[in-house]
Amino acid sequence: MAKPLSSLPAHHSVAIIGAGIAGLACGQVLASNGASVTLFDKARGPGGRMSSKRRPSATLDLGxxxxxxxDADFQRAVDEWLTAGCLAAWPTCTYQASSRGWQAHDDGQKRYTGAPRMSALTRHMADSLTAMPNAELHTGTPIVALEHSPNGWRLLAAxxxxxxxYDQIVISAPPPQAHPLVKPWDDALAAACLTQEQRACWAGWAIFDGPLPAIPGVDPQWQMARLADPLLNLTLNIVSRNQTKPGRNAQPEGVSLLAQxxxxxxxxxxxxxxxxQQLLSAFKRILPSSAELPPLVEIGAQRWRYAQPSTRCEHDYLYSANGLALCGDSFRDGRVEDAWLSGHRLGEALIGRSVQ
Ligand SMILES: Cc1cc2nc3c(=O)[nH]c(=O)nc-3n(C[C@H](O)[C@H](O)[C@H](O)COP(=O)(O)OP(=O)(O)OC[C@H]3O[C@@H](n4cnc5c(N)ncnc54)[C@H](O)[C@@H]3O)c2cc1C
Structure with missing residues (x-):
């Protein structure tokens, strides 16, 4: 960070690379305050690690x-999304599975999920943003390089x-993906990207032709289970049942199987x-030995190479005086709220409302 961020004059143009929740939150603040905002994402739709997989019979959240x-600012945004109907409280019936069996588990924290799928939230944010005349979103557009000239920044797509x-570039892609873009232009930002190491995560899924077998002593409507005991299962971390999520009760049994x-x-x-196949076997091992899974309709897995940061950055976002800035969950603690706060606060800093 070369020097304190100077605020963007009104009507300046900003390109945001990455339309996950951090990029969308940043774009929302900037566009609402008069900047001209263009978002780019390499994926087919917005959402990033909050995207959902749509299959013919079911939709599964895999991030x-x-x-x-x-945070109070994030709570205000959540309240708006609840009113808009793209968010709902979930889960309310959770368990911990360990070598001592399944125990009901409530840590007292209220949680939310997108309705009727996690990506409904980021879709709602993207639609609200692009409804403004000064904002647009280009999906299916991987950005491979940045170029700088006296007129400003240009983006080279694949x-x-x-x-x-553009006057300003914001990169909300995970740091290993931001690194090649900033490296030719800013040593400090490039070095910061290298220090933000990421953990990988496999997310499996399975759709069944019938409900899961009953587990003695466990509510048949259980929604999510966390594997509390590595001795029981070194493979699986979380199982969640997609048809128990708000707006999905007409779909068949479909589990997301997040690996350790x-x-x-x-x-x-x-x-x-x-x-x-290995995640499905690991799931079978946490069920009673007498339990039989219903016939399988479909199974698959998604690899997240950059699932979550391994360390916490001390800043909410990073920027340089030459018009480059970085945001995303890696600049906080690797959760949805962190990503939103990072993007939102960078947006506020760019319009001169606050500086970290
Ligand atoms: C398996 C899994 C489970 C999780 N579970 C939880 C949970 O239960 N609770 C929780 O709070 N958080 C959870 N998280 C974390 C949460 O999903 C993230 O913190 C949040 O979604 C990150 O948002 P983001 O906008 O910072 O990044 P992303 O969502 O990763 O967005 C970055 C975007 O940049 C795009 N991009 C990258 N490179 C380029 C390029 N060169 N050109 C154009 N576009 C590019 C990507 O396509 C992506 O859309 C989980 C994550 C994973 C992977």
Whole structure:
């Protein structure tokens, strides 16, 4: 960080690389305050690690499952999303599975999930943003390089199209993906990207032709279980049942099977098919030995190479005086709320409302 951030004059143009919740939150603040905002994402839609997988019979959340709220600004945003109907409270029936069996578990924290799928929240944010005349979103557009000239910044997309010029660039991609973009232009930001190491996570899923078998002493409507005891299962971390999420009760039984991070990294280069089978076997091991799973309709797995930061950064966002800035969950603690706060606070800093 070369010097304190100077605020953007009104009507300046900002390109945001990454339309996950951090990039969308940043864009919302900037566009609401008169900046011209263009978001780019390499994926087919917005959402990043809050995206959901749509299959013919069911929708499954394969990134964030649910999130909690600690910050008052984030609570205000959550209240708006609840009113808009794209968010609902979930889960309310949770368990811990350990070698001592399944125990009901409530840590007292209220959690929320997108309704009727996690990506409904980021879709709502993207739609609200692009409804403004001064904001647009380009999906399916990987940005491969930045170029700088006296007119400002240009973005080079993978299809060799150039976008711009822009006065300011915000990169909300995870730091390993931001690194090649900033490296030619800013040593301090590039070095910061390298220190933000990321953990990987495999997220499996399975859709069944019938309900899961009953587990003695466990509410048949259980929604999420966390594996509390590594002795019981070194593979699996969290199981969540997608059809128990708000707005999805018409879909068949569909579980998301999130792997332990150590296991994910040890099996990172395996095929998705092989990983999906191993996660399903791990799931069977936490059920009573007499329990039989219903017939399988479909199974799969998604590899998240950059699932969560391994260390916490002391800043909410980073910037340089030459018009480059970084935000995202890595600049806080790796959760949905952290990502939103990082993007929102960078937006506020860029319009001169606050500086960290
Ligand atoms: C398996 C898993 C489970 C999780 N569970 C929880 C949970 O239960 N609760 C919780 O609070 N958090 C959870 N998280 C974390 C949460 O999902 C993240 O903190 C949050 O979604 C990060 O948002 P972001 O905007 O910072 O980054 P992202 O969502 O990763 O957005 C970055 C975007 O940048 C795009 N991008 C990258 N490079 C380029 C490029 N060169 N050009 C264009 N676009 C690019 C990507 O496509 C992506 O859309 C989980 C994450 C994972 C992976």
């Amino acid at each position: 964030a499952q649910a999130f909690s709220v600690r 299809d060799e199209t150039r976008h711009g010029p 991070l150590d296991w994910s990294e040890a099996h990172l280069e395996q095929s998705a098919d092989a990983v999906a």
